Amino acid sequence: xxxxxxxxxxxxxxxxxxxxxxxxxxxxxxxxxxxxxxxxxxxxxxxxxxxxxxxxxxxxxxxxxxxxxxxxxxxxxxxxxxxxxxxxxxxxxxxxxxxxxxxxxxxxxxxxxxxxxxxxxxxxxxxxxxxxxxxxxxxxxxxxxxxxxxxxxxxxxxxxxxxxxxxxxxxxxxxxxxxxxxxxxxxxxxxxxxxxxxxxxxxxxxxxxxxxxxxxxxxxxxxxxxxxxxxxxxxxxxxxxxxxxxxxxxxxxxxxxxxxxxxxxxxxxxxxxxxxxxxxxxxxxxxxxxxxxxxxx
Amino acid sequence: xxxxxxxxxxxxxxxxxxxxxxxxxxxxxxxxxxxxxxxxxxxxxxxxxxxxxxxxxxxxxxxxxxxxxxxxxxxxxxxxxxxxxxxxxxxxxxxxxxxxxxxxxxxxxxxxxxxxxxxxxxxxxxxxxxxxxxxxxxxxxxxxxxxxxxxxxxxxxxxxxxxxxxxxxxxxxxxxxxxxxxxxxxxxxxxxxxxxxxxxxxxxxxxxxxxxxxxxxxxxxxxxxxxxxxxxxxxxxxxxxxxxxxxxxxxxxxxxxxxxxxxxxxxxxxxxxxxxxxxxxxxxxxxxxxxxxxxxxxxxxxxxxxxxxxxxxxxxxxxxxxxxxxxxxxxxxxxxxxxxxxxxxx
Numbered sequence: 001x002x003x004x005x006x007x008x009x010x011x012x013x014x015x016x017x018x019x020x021x022x023x024x025x026x027x028x029x030x031x032x033x034x035x036x037x038x039x040x041x042x043x044x045x046x047x048x049x050x051x052x053x054x055x056x057x058x059x060x061x062x063x064x065x066x067x068x069x070x071x072x073x074x075x076x077x078x079x080x081x082x083x084x085x086x087x088x089x090x091x092x093x094x095x096x097x098x099x100x101x102x103x104x105x106x107x108x109x110x111x112x113x114x115x116x117x118x119x120x121x122x123x124x125x126x127x128x129x130x131x132x133x134x135x136x137x138x139x140x141x142x143x144x145x146x147x148x149x150x151x152x153x154x155x156x157x158x159x160x161x162x163x164x165x166x167x168x169x170x171x172x173x174x175x176x177x178x179x180x181x182x183x184x185x186x187x188x189x190x191x192x193x194x195x196x197x198x199x200x201x202x203x204x205x206x207x208x209x210x211x212x213x214x215x216x217x218x219x220x221x222x223x224x225x226x227x228x229x230x231x232x233x234x235x236x237x238x239x240x241x242x243x244x245x246x247x248x249x250x251x252x253x254x255x256x257x258x259x260x261x262x263x264x265x266x267x268x269x270x271x272x273x274x275x276x277x278x279x280x281x282x283x284x285x286x287x288x289x290x291x292x293x294x295x296x297x
Numbered sequence: 298x299x300x301x302x303x304x305x306x307x308x309x310x311x312x313x314x315x316x317x318x319x320x321x322x323x324x325x326x327x328x329x330x331x332x333x334x335x336x337x338x339x340x341x342x343x344x345x346x347x348x349x350x351x352x353x354x355x356x357x358x359x360x361x362x363x364x365x366x367x368x369x370x371x372x373x374x375x376x377x378x379x380x381x382x383x384x385x386x387x388x389x390x391x392x393x394x395x396x397x398x399x400x401x402x403x404x405x406x407x408x409x410x411x412x413x414x415x416x417x418x419x420x421x422x423x424x425x426x427x428x429x430x431x432x433x434x435x436x437x438x439x440x441x442x443x444x445x446x447x448x449x450x451x452x453x454x455x456x457x458x459x460x461x462x463x464x465x466x467x468x469x470x471x472x473x474x475x476x477x478x479x480x481x482x483x484x485x486x487x488x489x490x491x492x493x494x495x496x497x498x499x500x501x502x503x504x505x506x507x508x509x510x511x512x513x514x515x516x517x518x519x520x521x522x523x524x525x526x527x528x529x530x531x532x533x534x535x536x537x538x539x540x541x542x543x544x545x546x547x548x549x550x551x552x553x554x555x556x557x558x559x560x561x562x563x564x565x566x567x568x569x570x571x572x573x574x575x576x577x578x579x580x581x582x583x584x585x586x587x588x589x590x591x592x593x594x595x596x597x598x599x600x601x602x603x604x605x606x607x608x609x610x611x612x613x614x615x616x617x618x619x620x621x622x623x624x625x626x627x628x629x630x631x632x633x634x635x636x637x638x639x640x641x642x643x
Contacts, residue, residue: 126426133397138421144387145422148394148402151379155355156398175418178387186379 018242028234031062036265036292038097040285046114052263052275054094056198059232065098068241076104076131082160085146088167089123089136096120104131140173147183150191161245165194169201171212183253184223191253198262200273219255231258232297265292328440335495336470341369343477348374353401357381359388365405365435366493385415392430393422401429408434408449423486424461430486437490438579439609444616450609454584456488457556464555465489466527470496475507499531512559518546520641522566522574526552526586529577535630545643560593567594573603573640582608605640
C-alpha cells in the first residue's frame with residue numbers, strides 16, 4: 001500500500017449535523033476493535049481465515065451495524081430492516097460476532113465457528129444464519145441481487161436501503177458492471193454500494209493483477225453518485241453514510257469508495273499482502289491482540 | 298456469431314398503412330409445420346392470466362421480451378415488468394433479489410444464455426438459495442437454425458445437474474398454458490423450455506393434463522415404447538401414425554418433467570416384455586432424458602428388449618433451415634419412424 005493512500009484525507013465534506021457525537025464515535029471505535037479481536041479469536045478455532053480482509057472493513061462493519069443501518073434487534077427478518085449484502089463473503093468471520101451481539105446467533109454456535117455441522121462457515125449462508133440477507137463466496141453476484149432487493153422494496157413502497165459491500169478486486173467481475181449500468185437505468189436510489197478499496201487480492205496488488213482506476217470516474221460514468229472516504233476514519237465514514245441514507249432527493253444509486261488498508265490494525269499485516277488467507281499461531285495472535293488493544297484507529 | 302445476431306431478425310410490429318409489414322425471421326419464428334393447428338404466444342397469455350390472480354408475479358427479460366412472448370405481459374403489466382438489457386448474469390441475480398422480497402419473477406431469455414452463460418449465476422443466487430424464480434427460455438435444443446451460438450443442445454443436462462431446480466420440457470401450446478400456473482404453485486426455482494410465437498397445438502386431442510413430475514401414456518402399442526419430452530413427443534405421435542401404416546404399433550410415453558423424473562411410471566411401462574425402449578429428446582444424447590431413463594431402468598433392474606436414443610449428436614450442430622436440420626439429425630417425424638422401424642426389425 002502506498003504512502004499516498006495511507007495518508008489520503010477524506011474528500012467527503014458532509015454537513016456537520018450528520019456527524020456522530022464523541023460518545024458515538026467512542027462506541028463505534030470499540031465495536032471495530034471488537035470485530036478485529038473476535039476475528040482473531042474465531043480464526044484460532046478454524047485454524048485458517050481472512051484476517052486482513054476483515055480488518056480493512058472493520059470500521060465499515062461498525063458504522064453500518066451499530067449506527068447507520070436500521071437493523072431490528074430481535075427480528076432478523078423484519079420486512080422494513082435495511083439489507084446488507086457482502087460481495088466479499090470471505091469477510092463473514094467479522095460479521096458473525098456482530099450478529100451474535102444482536103442475539104441472532106447464540107454464543108455456543110459462534111464459539112464453534114467452522115466446526116463440522118456448524119452453520120457458520122468461511123462464507124455467509126443465508127439459509128443457515130439468521131441476519132444474513134445473501135449467501136456469498138463466489139465473487140460478483142451481490143450487487144445484482146442487491147439491485148433486485150432494492151427494486152422489490154420500491155415496488156412495495158418500503159423505505160429500506162440496500163447496502164452492498166464489495167471488494168476492490170471484485171470490480172474485475174463483469175457482472176458488477178452489468179448491475180452498475182442497470183441500477184442507474186432503473187434509478188435505484190435505495191441502493192448503496194460500498195467498495196472496500198484495500199488494494200489487494202489473492203494474486204497481489206489489485207492494480208498489478210488488473211488495474212481498476214480511475215474507480216470514481218468509472219462509477220460516475222455509469223450514472224452513480226460517488227463519494228470517496230477514508231474507510232478507517234469513523235467520524236468521516238459514519239457522517240457520510242448517515243448523509244447518504246438520509247438523502248431522499250437522490251434519484252441515483254450511490255457508490256462509496258472506502259479507501260482502506262488491508263490488515264489495518266496489525267502492523268505486520270498492513271505491510272504484507274500475503275495475509276489475505278492465513279493463520280496466526282497463538283503467540284503471534286497474542287501480539288496482534290496486544291497491538292489492537294493499544295492502538296486507536 | 299454474437300448477441301448482435303438477436304437484433305438481426307426484425308420484430309413483429311403493427312404494419313402502418315403503406316409501410317412494408319415486418320415479420321419475424323423464419324429462423325426463429327415457429328416450429329409449427331405448414332397447416333398445423335397452432336395457438337399464439339401461449340406463455341405470454343398464460344402469464345398475464347396468472348398475474349391477474351397473483352400480484353407477486355413480475356416479468357423480467359434480457360432484451361428478449363418479444364422473442365419469449367413476454368411482451369404480452371409487459372404490455373398488460375408495465376409496472377411489473379423489468380427490462381434488464383443484454384445482461385443475463387444481472388438478470389438472474391436481480392431475479393433472486395426480487396424473489397427475496399417476496400416476488401415471483403418469471404425471467405426470460407434464450408436457453409443458451411440461461412444455461413451456458415448464466416449457469417453459475419443461477420446456481421449461486423437462485424438454486425442454492427431455493428429462490429422462487431421461474432426461468433423460461435426460448436430456443437431449447439435444436440429449435441433455431443442459427444448454429445451453436447443459439448442452439449441449446451445441452452440445457453437439460455446442465456439444469457438437471459443443479460440441485461433444487463425443477464426442469465420442464467413442454468410439448469405444445471396446450472401444455473405451456475397449463476404449466477404456467479403449475480410452476481407458479483411450486484415454491485422454488487423452475488427451468489422451463491419455451492416454445493414461442495405460433496406454437497403447435499397437439500395434446501388437447503389426447504385429453505391431456507399437465508401435472509408436475511408426472512409422465513403420461515398418450516397411446517399404447519406392443520411393438521416399441523417411445524419415451525419422449527418436448528417437441529419430440531409431437532414427433533413421436535406423428536411417427537406413430539406413419540408406423541401404423543407399416544403395421545408397427547408403438548406406445549408413446551410423454552415425460553414433460555425432466556426433473557423430478559417420474560421413474561415409477563417409466564419403469565412400469567418399460568417392464569412390459571418384448572418391446573424395446575426408445576427415448577426421443579430434442580437435446581444432446583449426453584446427460585438428458587435418455588441417460589436419465591437409462592439410469593432409472595438400470596437401478597430398477599429392468600432390461601428391456603433393446604434401449605435406443607433418438608437425440609442430437611455430441612457435436613456442434615450446423616446452421617440452416619430447421620426442417621433440414623431435423624432430418625439431418627434424426628429428430629423429424631419421418632426420421633423417427635425410420636429409426637424405430639430399424640430397431641423393431643420391421
